[in-house]
Amino acid sequence: MPYQWPTLTNWLEQIAQPFYQQGYVILEQAIPADLCWALYQDVQHQQLTAAGVGRQGQHQLNQQVRRDHTAWLNQNNPVQQQYLQQMAQLQQDMNRRCFLGLIDFEAHYARYQQGDFYQKHLDAFVGRSNRVLSTVCYLNTLEQGGELLIYNEQDQLISRVQPNAGTLVIFESCRFPHEVLPATTTRYSIAGWFRQNSSIQGRIDPPQ
Numbered sequence: 001m002p003y004q005w006p007t008l009t010n011w012l013e014q015i016a017q018p019f020y021q022q023g024y025v026i027l028e029q030a031i032p033a034d035l036c037w038a039l040y041q042d043v044q045h046q047q048l049t050a051a052g053v054g055r056q057g058q059h060q061l062n063q064q065v066r067r068d069h070t071a072w073l074n075q076n077n078p079v080q081q082q083y084l085q086q087m088a089q090l091q092q093d094m095n096r097r098c099f100l101g102l103i104d105f106e107a108h109y110a111r112y113q114q115g116d117f118y119q120k121h122l123d124a125f126v127g128r129s130n131r132v133l134s135t136v137c138y139l140n141t142l143e144q145g146g147e148l149l150i151y152n153e154q155d156q157l158i159s160r161v162q163p164n165a166g167t168l169v170i171f172e173s174c175r176f177p178h179e180v181l182p183a184t185t186t187r188y189s190i191a192g193w194f195r196q197n198s199s200i201q202g203r204i205d206p207p208q
């Protein structure tokens with residue numbers, strides 16, 4: 001049977017309900033296998049650069065914190081556009097269902113080579129960022145290593161995600177500290193953020 005992106009009805013069950021209950025959801029085979037493969041091929045051709053920490057102005061390389069290499073997705077590339085379109089659909093559904101007022105989605109490819117990690121962090125801080133929902137989609141499968149560990153607000157480990165091609169993780173950006181354990185082999189993913197139009201100190205928060 002050809003893969004079908006979840007319709008509103010089953011999407012409500014698969015994403016909205018656990019999301020409502022716990023603020024995060026892990027959905028296996030969320031991305032069609034052929035799209036996942038095309039993205040996996042596409043990322044190999046991208047010019048990836050060492051990721052930094054902190055927002056514009058304070059942006060700096062800190063290899064103690066993260067070691068991944070990234071490249072922003074854009075609409076001009078047909079494969080990347082397909083992914084962005086699926087996320088636009090998700091944004092619409094999330095707004096309809098959860099009244100989140102999401103206006104925008106930004107995403108980058110990330111490559112973690114053997115030994116690369118991302119220390120425990122939050123993707124957003126209350127009142128200091130307009131990132132509302134974080135998403136991670138895995139483009140290849142790692143049998144071990146490179147796990148995403150998600151913690152709750154009390155800093156207890158609540159989920160351990162083994163990267164699996166096609167799996168999509170969604171969580172509230174300012175609620176869940178998370179980290180990426182050292183990869184054992186090259187790990188490819190797309191990290192993305194849905195944003196609200198909250199202005200910070202009278203201006204729109206710039207992308208990272």
Ligand SMILES: O=C(O)CCC(=O)C(=O)O
Nearest residue numbers: 123136148178180189191
């Ligand atoms: O790749 C992952 O599993 C998470 C990446 C992450 O936390 C981030 O890029 O902010």
Ligand SMILES: [Fe+2]
Nearest residue numbers: 121122123178
């Ligand atoms: Fe993160």
